[in-house]
Amino acid sequence: MNFDLTDDQEMMRDMFVRFLDEHSSIARVRAAAPWGFDPALWAGLAELGALSIRVPEESGGLGLGLFDAVILMEEAGRTLVSGPLAETLVAARMLALLGGDAATDLLGRVMAGEAVASIAFHDIATQPVQWIGGGQVAQAVVARRSEDIVLIDVPDGARVAEENLADTPMAQIDLGALPQVVLASGADAVATFASGVEEWKLLIAAGLAGIGREALKLAAAYACERKQFDQFIGQFQGISHPLADLLCDVDGGKFLVWKAIRDIADGAPEAGAAISIAAWWNSDAAGRAVAQALHTFGGYGLTTEYDIFLFNLRAKAWPLLLGDPQRLIGEAGRRLYAGEQAALPDAGDMPVDFDLGEDARAITQEIEDFFAVHVTPEMREAFHYSWEGYNPELNRKLAAQNLLYVGLPQDVGGRGLSAYEKTAAMDAFEAEGYNNPAANVTQMVALIVHRFGSEELKAAILPEIxxxxxxxxxxxxxxxxxxxxxxxxxxxxxxxxxxxxxxxxxxxxxxxxxxxxxxxxxxxxxxxxxxxxxxxxxxxxxxxxxxxxxxxxxxxxxxxxxxxxxxxxxxxxxxxxxxxxxxxxxxxxxxEHGGGFAKYQRAMLHAAETLCREIQCDGQPLIADAGAQARLARTAANLWASELIAFRANWASMEKKPNLAYGPMAKMFSSEKFQSDARDLLDLTAPLSLSKRKGAAAEINMFYRHAQGATIYGGTSEVHRSMIAERALGLPRTRA
Structure with missing residues (x-):
């Protein structure tokens, strides 16, 4: 598992950070309004190679991977870059892949920052008039026209400035009325163009993650300075707790972008859905983050003297060029449950990896083999997610195979699994339907006795434990x-x-x-x-x-x-x-390495999918309903984000990285999503879900009941929110 950039990527990011902090400062962003484009900034980005980052080397570009472009876009979002960066990155790549000699000159000028090119999202054969990102400054637009991919020359007279929400250089253009040159035709060309639109979704999602993170940072800093009733407002949980929630959402969104790229690189079947989910999630998370950040500033946030309003408007403006972001979760549902295929962009090198490793797979297999040999049907019937599932015979058998205390260090007598292996082991037990809170607590007690107990106490109880x-x-x-x-x-x-x-x-x-x-x-x-x-x-x-x-x-x-x-x-x-x-x-x-409730969320989603295939609605399985698909996809998104946030905590522990409340984030976020999704899936599969009928119905019923305690077990969500606010956002202590 790896959440680190490569050394080269760190150097590249540092270069972009330094450049953008100076050349896309808030003063420069304000100066670019209402046009929304900064020519000097654009020329500087070109000089750094930013505009050619996704252009293949044989076409004169840097030939870097999608993840490299995402790194750039996150910093572009953080600094509210004035210009259609995501659109230009995609257009430049399309010109290189499809343009041939017809686009060579334009591609060179785009990479040099001398011209701006953009893309049209919809087929101009049926929708010739479209809103174009950067349309006020774009000299050319790459578009689809039925089975052709065309390059449209946009003269000055067709680029009409128009006031808009966030002072971005968008424009509505009648593309069908402008000169067009065919770059490529046929199914392969159309698929390549479609993959560019998918790439745009990920680039914008990364930019939104940068906007959301920076907005929360500004709000936290203000909450540490502003006093009300003789206290810093950051001490009020009504201020700090919503910011803590949104930090989890924003970080989860960034990791969902990373997951989508990882899935593309791995050829994972859910890669297309992962793109849709990342775009949908970040649009929603950034919108809520900037709104709450502005609220933190109170009335001052409404004034143009403070900068937070710029983040609020930009977070809404960037993703809406594609249309209603809610369509994206519907798209994810179709890709997960209706067989809809997506044209995937090339990922390139992807250093981030969420694989738990060979040792994790080995412990999973060992647990599967153990249950196949040692667990009887009668034992399985008595399994329960609570302490009442404790089986003394099975407990002793697990201990004999050194599978009982998987996280306990070897010097105490436990298995001493790594955080990754322990995660895999817990998932393997869940896959067998076996949950053992008794073992989890007992190994904690054994560790404390071993570390702090007298020799008499250790001799008395450790052997039998x-x-x-x-x-x-x-x-x-x-x-x-x-x-x-x-x-x-x-x-x-x-x-x-x-x-x-x-x-x-x-x-x-x-x-x-x-x-x-x-x-x-x-x-x-x-x-x-x-x-x-x-x-x-x-x-x-x-x-x-x-x-x-x-x-x-x-x-x-x-x-x-x-x-x-x-x-x-x-x-x-x-x-x-x-x-x-x-x-x-x-x-x-x-x-503790940052657990959470992802294993229950996964099992709950699978139970809901099973029920949606069984339940008939208007003569067809419920899972064929678009609304049901979207709700299942939303649960999948929450599951994936929960896993990724927990993986970050595991990785930080294993690699001895600074841990900014990553464990509390994993527990709080996953428990809240477990509870909200349990409610929603109970509704979705009603009235069958009310039954305790053996099988998926009983599982959904049980998960709804179980989820009610998730935000209380091991410390309430409120306690964890305070820890996140203090450690991750630097807010003042809210607890005595």
Missing amino acids: MRGEVICSLGYSEPGAGSDVFAAQCRATQEADGSWRIDGTKMFTSGANLSTYVLMLCRTNPDVAKHKGLTMFIVPLKAEGVTIQPVHTFQDERTNITFYDGVKIPDSWRLGAVDGGVRTMSASLEL
């Missing part, structure tokens, strides 16, 4: 504390003989009814800051004074409330220093 004979639960949450684990009030008082007495209540002690031990966070010093007066202990759940009462949820899942009344444990069962519980608890973080 590692043999899979017992499981452990977590005693963090309390009735009045929720996600604020540092507010724990369950007391641990040291007795004269050095032992400890524990008194209090823990809420949501999932698995306590099945577990042998609970890892507890207790208050040992009420006179210091709340996070400094905590200590960790292992408590046997069969000890005298422990009471476990069930708490049933509508998710078909049991949790527990546990009471501790004078429970006595020896000091040797303490973990770490007295009042050092926070440091002790942090040891478990090395098992």
